[in-house]
Amino acid sequence: QQPVQSPQAVILREGEDAVINCSSSKALYSVHWYRQKHGEAPVFLMILLKGGEQKGHEKISASFNEKKQQSSLYLTASQLSYSGTYFCGTEGGAGNTPLVFGKGTRLSVIA
Amino acid sequence: DAGVTQSPTHLIKTRGQQVTLRCSPKSGHDTVSWYQQALGQGPQFIFQYYEEEERQRGNFPDRFSGHQFPNYSSELNVNALLLGDSALYLCASSSGTALAGEFFGPGTRLTVL
Numbered sequence: 330q331q332p333v334q335s336p337q338a339v340i341l342r343e344g345e346d347a348v349i350n351c352s353s354s355k356a357l358y359s360v361h362w363y364r365q366k367h368g369e370a371p372v373f374l375m376i377l378l379k380g381g382e383q384k385g386h387e388k389i390s391a392s393f394n395e396k397k398q399q400s401s402l403y404l405t406a407s408q409l410s411y412s413g414t415y416f417c418g419t420e421g422g423a424g425n426t427p428l429v430f431g432k433g434t435r436l437s438v439i440a
Numbered sequence: 441d442a443g444v445t446q447s448p449t450h451l452i453k454t455r456g457q458q459v460t461l462r463c464s465p466k467s468g469h470d471t472v473s474w475y476q477q478a479l480g481q482g483p484q485f486i487f488q489y490y491e492e493e494e495r496q497r498g499n500f501p502d503r504f505s506g507h508q509f510p511n512y513s514s515e516l517n518v519n520a521l522l523l524g525d526s527a528l529y530l531c532a533s534s535s536g537t538a539l540a541g542e543f544f545g546p547g548t549r550l551t552v553l
Contacts, residue, residue, distance in 0.1 A: 370530065373540075373543065427488065427496050432481055432482050433481070
C-alpha cells in the first residue's frame with residue numbers, strides 16, 4: 330500500500346521551516362527518506378526503524394510514530410539547496426521487504 | 441568512487457521491441473534493485489538481485505526480467521514494450537547494512553513510441 334505524503338508541494342523562503350508528513354495504513358518496520366533534485370537520482374537522507382530513536386543531522390531531522398504509522402521530516406532554517414522532491418519509502422512487516430514510495434512532496438526554497 | 445552507473449542514459453524504442461538496461465553498483469555493494477519512476481511519481485520497485493538470484497519482486501509482469509552477474513552488475517530486460525513502459529528506470533545498490541540506505545544511479549530515460 331502506497332504511503333500518503335503531505336503536503337504535495339510547499340514554497341518556502343530561505344530560513345523558514347517545513348514539515349513533510351508520510352503516513353501508511355499498514356504497520357511499518359521502517360521509513361526511509363530521500364530527496365530528488367530535478368533530473369537527478371534520489372539521494373538517501375535517513376532511515377528510521379521501528380523502536381528506534383529520532384534521527385537527524387544538521388538541520389534535517391525526522392521522527393517515526395509506530396502506533397500511528399506515520400513519519401515526519403523536519404527541515405529547519407531552510408536553504409536554497411534544500412529544494413527538490415522529498416520521498417518517503419516505507420517497509421512493512423518484519424522488514425526485508427521492498428520499499429514502497431509515496432508520490433513525493435515538492436519543496437521549493439526561494440531567496 | 442564512481443557510485444552507481446547506468447547505461448544508456450536515454451533510449452527510444454517502438455512498441456513491441458525489447459530493451460536491455462545496464463547497471464554497475466557502487467563499490468562494495470552486492471545488492472541491486474531496479475525501480476520504475478513515471479513522471480511526477482515516486483519510484484516503483486521492480487525487483488532486487490542478490491548473489492545472482494532474484495530475491496524480491498514487485499508487481500510487474502513477466503515481460504520485465506533481470507540478471508545479476510558475478511561482479512554484482514545487473515541488467516534489466518523488458519520485452520514486448522508498451523507505451524506505458526515509458527519512464528525513468530533507476531538502479532539502486534546497497535550492502536548488507538540496511539541503515540546505509542540505497543544509492544541510486546542517474547537512471548535511464550526510456551521512451552516508447
